[in-house]
Amino acid sequence: MRADRLVSLLLLLQNRGRMTAAELASELQVSVRTVYRDIEALTAAGVPVYGEAGHDGGYALVDGYRTRLTGLTADEAEALFLAGLPGPAAELGLGSVLTAAELKLEAALPAQLRRQARRIRERFHLDAPGWYREADEAPHLPTVAAAVWQRRAILVRYRRWHAPQIVERRLEPYGIVLKAGRWYLVAHAGGDAPRTYRINHILHLQPLDEEFTPSPDFDLAAYWRAHTEHLQERLWQGCAQIRISPAGVERLRELGAPAVIDAVEAGEEEHPGGWRRALIPIESPTHTEGELLRLGADVEVLNPPELRQRMATTAQGLARLYS
Template identity: 85%
Template sequence: MRAGRLLSLLLLLQNRGRMTAAELATELEVSVRTVYRDVESLTAAGVPIYGEPGHDGGYALVDGYRTRLTGLTADEAEALFLAGLPGPAADLGLGSVLTAAELKLEAALPTELRRQARRIRERFHLDAPGWYREADDAPHLPAVAAAVWQRRAVHVRYRRWYAPEIVERRLEPYGIVLKAGRWYVVAHAGADTPRTYRISQILDLRPLDEEFVPPADFDLASYWRAHTAQLQESLWQGRAEIRISPAGAERLREIGVPAVIDAVEAGEEEHTGGWRRALIPIESLTHAEGELLRLGAHVEVVSPPELRERIAATALALAARYG
């Protein structure tokens, strides 16, 4: 355990440059005192680490020192090859770069790890888009990616879902996210907080000769988690009480969203027949009608009355058409 931590400390200094004891302690999830002891052990082993006091000080490696020891385990080597997504990398213009990096990594691995890495390619394939739909056609993705890399602003003409549909914006693109086959850019557009734009909805893009610096505390992964949680919460506009059969609940696990599935499983089971009564979140009456009709006769809406009437009217219309 300690040997792995010492190697991690060494690689952190090699990859990031000067770091304070507190920063190293945070990364390694140990105390500052432990970092001091680890640095002493590395120094005693001949690793050229030096420390500088003061506000801008910290630990660093002597210029030019690099270790060729990667410390990759079999699982870590396999995970690196599993993480390579050739499709998205090609979309970003990095397909050849990814291939070259994988070849270099494979060449550096010991024979056994190389064999295990090859087995990953043979037995696992990652397909990002969801079922029954094509991935986004995003012709401006490489230009957006270039702006993200270069920290340069862009001027875009963008189509949104509410009026006015076509707008023009100056964006400072902080980062790119691939979600279920759809590409999004998180960018600052003059508002207090960053906003999310679907890249396939960018109609025109013009790079600007203007550099920008993202806020020091901006973290793309943290922003995206908060954004998706807020979006999911905002979707639910109301609730509906339903009765659902065991077959309906099983079907719901295949086609439903987690919030609705959780609500059904938390519902109260009736005394006979295995039916459950539950209060589920709904986006709108129209959306709820379409989703619940997918369950056929295995679900009954108890309330609200408007939703029950909608489904009853649709059921009567279907009976008349097929009668």
């Protein structure tokens, strides 16, 4: 394991230039003390690593030094081919680029690794959109992607959920996220912090000849984690008490939100019959009515009265319709 880590440390310095011990420790998931020992080992082995103290200091390789220790292992080659996303790459306008890169990578691999890489395509396929939902049609996606790559601002006309529904915004596009078949743009619009925009809600887009520099402390993955956690916190507006049959529990595991499934699993089982009583989180009475109606007669709402009455009214209407 240490030999692999030393190679990884060397390649990090080769590819990224000067890095601090703390940055190297974070990348390699080891302690700073371990990084110090690894640097000493590389130096003892003749690798020209030098360190500089101070605010802008860190470790770096002597200018011009490059290692040829870039051979791929079988697992690394398979992982690269597994990570290829032909559908999303094509939507970003990079389909032909990805194909060419994979062909070059495959041609450079030894015969045994080529055979293993081909098996990846034969045995694994990624379909990003969720069930019963088509992926977004986002005609402006390639232009947005180009603006992200080039760090250039864009002027958009955008459709949002609340009034006024159609707005114009000058955006500085920081990054793009693909979530369950939907494309999102994380961009700065002049406020205190970046915001999230559905790319298929962009009605018109004009690239601007204006370069921008993102905030140096912006991290796309960290932003998205915080954004989704915030959405989850805002999502649930109340609770409902329900009874649900064993068959309803099974169907809920296929159809329900994770938070609702967890609440039902933690509920109290009735005897006999195996029905469960549970307190579940809800977004709104309207949304919850639609979700619970998917379970038919395998669920009963006990509280709140408003939601129970909505379910009863809908059930009576269905009974009249089908009588």
